[in-house]
Amino acid sequence: MPGVDRACPEKTARRGRPEVTSDEQDCVQRPVVATGRGRVRGTAEGGVAAFRGIPYAASPVGALRFAPPARHPGWSGVRDAAHAGPSAPQGPSRLEAVMGPRVPDWDEDGCLTLNVWTPAGALHGGAGLPVLVWFHGGGFSSGSGGWDWYDGARLAALGRIVVVTANYRLGPLGYLYLPEIGAGNLGSQDQAAVLGWVRENIAGFGGDPDAVTAGGQSAGAHSAFSLAIDPRTRDLVRRVIAQSGPWGLPPQDPAEAAATARDYLHLLGITGTDPGPALRELPVERLLAAHRRLAAERARPGSIAPVMYPVLGGPGHPHPWRRAVAAGALDDKDLLLGTTGDEMTAFHALGPAAPATRLADRAGDRVFQRGVTAIATARARQGLPAHVYRFTRRPAPDPLGLGATHCAELPFLHGTFDAYPDAPMLGAVDPGDHALARAFGGALAAFAATGSPNGPGLAPWRPYRTPADVREFGTARP
Structure with a gap:
C-alpha cells in the first residue's frame, strides 16, 4: 500500500504497557514511501510529512555531464530523505544584495534531487490530493529547490496539497548550447524529468498525478509556463502559477546561443570539432569561472538577461509564448500569474541606476508586466x-x-520569514505580515487545489477582464 512502511512492526495489543516501542515510534516520526527506484524515509514535521533529497535522475557527472537526464539506477534498502540534496553547481546570485547571502552548498554529484511535503494523513489510504510542483528562480544560473527559502510544509498544510520542489542544472551545465554533444536546454530537460517522476511516483505520497500545477517564480515561472505549453510535457500539467515571469525576455535565438558557446569555449581554451571530452574532464570550478567571466564581459547597463538561458526550438521551448497562447496551448489549463510592484529595483539597487526610478519602472513594465x-x-x-x-x-x-521588488513575495508565499534574516527586501516582520502571508499563500494554495484562488476565509478574486480585476496583495487585510 502506498505510504505504508512494510518494515515497521505491526502494532499489537499490550496488557499493562500502553507505550510504543522505539521501533514503532521511529515509524511514526520517520514515514517510509516506496518509489520506482527504491524506498525513502522522511520526517514528520507537525501535520506534514517531508521527504527531501530524493533523486529523480542520475548524477550528471562523467559521461552524463552535458547529457540529457538519465534514469537513476536506484538503491537497495531505505534511503534517508531527511535532508535536501546539494544544489546544482553555481556562482553567487545576482540578487544576494536584496535577498540575503547563501552559504555555497553545491555539488555536481547528487544534485538532481527533489523534495516532497504532504499532509501526514495523505500517506495512508490513497488520498489523491492535488500537487504543486514549484520551480525556483535565479536567472537560470543560481538557486535550489532544497533551500529553506522554499520549504513547502506551510503550503502543503495551508491548502491540503502535496508540494514538490526540485533542483535543475544551471548556468553552463544547464544551458550551454552545443547540440552536437547533446547539450541543449539541459536544465529544462531536467524539469521535464521532474514532472515525469511526479507522474510515476506521487501517488505514493498521497498525490493525484492527474491534478498537477506547475508553478514557479521568475526563471521558474518561465519554466512552468514552458512545461505547460510544450507538447512533450503539457499533458502532465493541469494548472499553472507564474510569479514574475520575465515575459519580455524571449528564449535565445539559436545562432546567438551558438556564438555564446563559441566564446565560452575560447575562454576555456578548448578547440577542435568535438569539445565534449574536454568539457567533461575539466573541474566544474573552471566551468563556473569561465561562465562568470563571460557574463561580466557581456553585461550591459539595464539588461537583466543571463549569459546562458533557454534556447528557442530546443527541448522544452518549441515556440514563443505569444504564439503558443494564441494557438490555444493553454486553453485546457487554469492560469494564475502576477508581478511585484517594483520588479526592477532588485537588479539596480546597488548600482548607478539605483536613483533612476522611472527608468526602472519602464524596464520592469517591459520585462514583466506587459x-x-x-x-x-x-x-x-x-x-x-x-x-x-x-x-x-x-x-x-x-x-x-526597493519597494515591492523582484522576489519580495517569496517569504509570504512559503511562510518562511525566518529563512531571510539578512534580506533587505523583507525588512521587519509584524503580525500584519503574517496575515498577508496567510492571504497570499492561501489564495495560491487554493488555486493549486481547485483551479480557483477563492475559498473559505479568502477575499473574492475575480478572473481578469480589465485592470480593475487585478488582485492587490499589499496590506495586512486578506
Whole structure:
C-alpha cells in the first residue's frame, strides 16, 4: 500500500504497557514511501510529512555531464530523505544584495534531487490530493529547490496539497548550447524529468498525478509556463502559477546561443570539432569561472538577461509564448500569474541606476508586466479565466528604496520569514505580515487545489477582464 512502511512492526495489543516501542515510534516520526527506484524515509514535521533529497535522475557527472537526464539506477534498502540534496553547481546570485547571502552548498554529484511535503494523513489510504510542483528562480544560473527559502510544509498544510520542489542544472551545465554533444536546454530537460517522476511516483505520497500545477517564480515561472505549453510535457500539467515571469525576455535565438558557446569555449581554451571530452574532464570550478567571466564581459547597463538561458526550438521551448497562447496551448489549463510592484529595483539597487526610478519602472513594465497583461487579455478574449495579482507590500525600513521588488513575495508565499534574516527586501516582520502571508499563500494554495484562488476565509478574486480585476496583495487585510 502506498505510504505504508512494510518494515515497521505491526502494532499489537499490550496488557499493562500502553507505550510504543522505539521501533514503532521511529515509524511514526520517520514515514517510509516506496518509489520506482527504491524506498525513502522522511520526517514528520507537525501535520506534514517531508521527504527531501530524493533523486529523480542520475548524477550528471562523467559521461552524463552535458547529457540529457538519465534514469537513476536506484538503491537497495531505505534511503534517508531527511535532508535536501546539494544544489546544482553555481556562482553567487545576482540578487544576494536584496535577498540575503547563501552559504555555497553545491555539488555536481547528487544534485538532481527533489523534495516532497504532504499532509501526514495523505500517506495512508490513497488520498489523491492535488500537487504543486514549484520551480525556483535565479536567472537560470543560481538557486535550489532544497533551500529553506522554499520549504513547502506551510503550503502543503495551508491548502491540503502535496508540494514538490526540485533542483535543475544551471548556468553552463544547464544551458550551454552545443547540440552536437547533446547539450541543449539541459536544465529544462531536467524539469521535464521532474514532472515525469511526479507522474510515476506521487501517488505514493498521497498525490493525484492527474491534478498537477506547475508553478514557479521568475526563471521558474518561465519554466512552468514552458512545461505547460510544450507538447512533450503539457499533458502532465493541469494548472499553472507564474510569479514574475520575465515575459519580455524571449528564449535565445539559436545562432546567438551558438556564438555564446563559441566564446565560452575560447575562454576555456578548448578547440577542435568535438569539445565534449574536454568539457567533461575539466573541474566544474573552471566551468563556473569561465561562465562568470563571460557574463561580466557581456553585461550591459539595464539588461537583466543571463549569459546562458533557454534556447528557442530546443527541448522544452518549441515556440514563443505569444504564439503558443494564441494557438490555444493553454486553453485546457487554469492560469494564475502576477508581478511585484517594483520588479526592477532588485537588479539596480546597488548600482548607478539605483536613483533612476522611472527608468526602472519602464524596464520592469517591459520585462514583466506587459506580458502578464497580454496573456490575461488574450485569455479574456478567448472566454477563458486567468487570475492576476500584483504584490505591493514594501519593507520597513527600506534604506535601498526597493519597494515591492523582484522576489519580495517569496517569504509570504512559503511562510518562511525566518529563512531571510539578512534580506533587505523583507525588512521587519509584524503580525500584519503574517496575515498577508496567510492571504497570499492561501489564495495560491487554493488555486493549486481547485483551479480557483477563492475559498473559505479568502477575499473574492475575480478572473481578469480589465485592470480593475487585478488582485492587490499589499496590506495586512486578506
